[in-house]
Amino acid sequence: RPFLEAVRPLVSTxxxxxxxxxxxxxxxxxxxxxxxxxxxxxxxxxxxxxxxKLIIAQxxxxxxxxxxxxxxxxxxxCTVGAFAGLEEQNELFLLYALTGLITLxxxxxxxxxxxxxxxxxxxxxxxxx
Numbered sequence: 001r002p003f004l005e006a007v008r009p010l011v012s013t014x015x016x017x018x019x020x021x022x023x024x025x026x027x028x029x030x031x032x033x034x035x036x037x038x039x040x041x042x043x044x045x046x047x048x049x050x051x052x053k054l055i056i057a058q059x060x061x062x063x064x065x066x067x068x069x070x071x072x073x074x075x076x077x078c079t080v081g082a083f084a085g086l087e088e089q090n091e092l093f094l095l096y097a098l099t100g101l102i103t104l105x106x107x108x109x110x111x112x113x114x115x116x117x118x119x120x121x122x123x124x125x126x127x128x129x
Contacts, residue, residue, distance in 0.1 A: 005063075008063075008064055008066060009050075009054050009064050011066055011067065012050045012065070012066070012067055012068040012070075012071060013047065013050055015067070015071055015075070016043075016046050016047065016050060016068075016070075016071060016074060019071070019074050019075050019078040019079075020039075020042075020043050020046070020074075020078060022078055022079070022082050023077075023078040023081045023082045024039075025082075026081075026082035026083065027081060027082060027091065028085055028086065028091070029086070029087075029088040029091050029092075031081060031091055031092075031095060034088065034091070034092055034095075035092060035095060038095055038096065038099055039095060041099060041103075042095065042098060042099040042102060045099070045102050045103055045106050046070060046074060046102055048106065049068065049070050049102070049105070049106045049109060050068050050070065052106075052109065052110070052113075053065065053068060053109070056113060070102060070105060070106075073098060073101055073102070074098065074102070077094055077095075077097075077098040080094060081094050081095070
């Protein structure tokens with residue numbers, strides 16, 4: 001496997017980490033001190049989504065995506081949080097809204113994967129009999 005293909009999964013992971021670090025370091029209200037649990041939940045969910053997509057790509061012997069779609073709202077929100085000079089309430093709202101959006105997106109991805117796999121295997125998931 002060529003080197004560029006081997007490091008392909010690192011692109012989304014590195015960008016996500018850079019966006020989050022940018023927001024933490026440039027936040028006018030020190031967002032990490034305002035709600036560390038929510039921020040860590042957000043970053044964990046972002047990385048979990050990227051890793052799940054990588055696992056599915058490996059299982060299906062397909063090429064992983066270079067840039068995850070989850071990076072679009074993360075990049076926008078982190079840039080706004082870092083450079084827009086938001087008030088404390090607005091920056092917290094941005095954090096909570098982004099966390100909700102990313103969580104819902106990750107749940108949606110998981111449900112779609114389960115539905116597609118169960119359809120392919122002709123089984124009914126979560127059926128107790």
